[in-house]
Amino acid sequence: MAVTFINIDQADGAAVGGSIASPGISHTAGNWLMAFVYWEEDTGTVTGATNTASDTWVQVAGALLRLPSPYVGSIDAWAINNTAGNASDVVTAAFSTTPNSRAIMVAQYSSSNGIPTSYEARGTAQATNSVITSSSISPAASGNLNVCITG
Numbered sequence: 173m174a175v176t177f178i179n180i181d182q183a184d185g186a187a188v189g190g191s192i193a194s195p196g197i198s199h200t201a202g203n204w205l206m207a208f209v210y211w212e213e214d215t216g217t218v219t220g221a222t223n224t225a226s227d228t229w230v231q232v233a234g235a236l237l238r239l240p241s242p243y244v245g246s247i248d249a250w251a252i253n254n255t256a257g258n259a260s261d262v263v264t265a266a267f268s269t270t271p272n273s274r275a276i277m278v279a280q281y282s283s284s285n286g287i288p289t290s291y292e293a294r295g296t297a298q299a300t301n302s303v304i305t306s307s308s309i310s311p312a313a314s315g316n317l318n319v320c321i322t323g
Contacts, residue, residue: 175237178282180279181197181263184210185275185297188269190269196260196278197262198260200257201255202255204282206232206249206250207250207263207277207278208249210245210246211267211269211274213271216269218267221263221265223262225257229252230251233246263278268293
């Protein structure tokens, strides 16, 4: 079964805070969820992710990205490969610091292939470039979801 994008839920917080929560959207049992979390610091970490459906979130190994100068910020990714589902699923990410600016984007996909929780390739580019090209990747299995995080 091919990977199919279902929906996306997102929020950003203007005030200082130790967490960020999505507004809540319907997530179907058995689907994949990917949470991309941004904070405007080049220190600190996401200490965990939770949701209304009480799923167990896994940090995507190697996904933590510190944006290069002159930008300041960090991006991390957390995943669930088989959500319990919830009609109004709120996803919350907690930080080890209290950053000034925070954001969360939760994407839902359907597939029976499972989701890898590690990266296969990374590409880099200078801040002034308009195109970022990754190194070559060979997905571990047909039908895998490949995600690109740029900052």
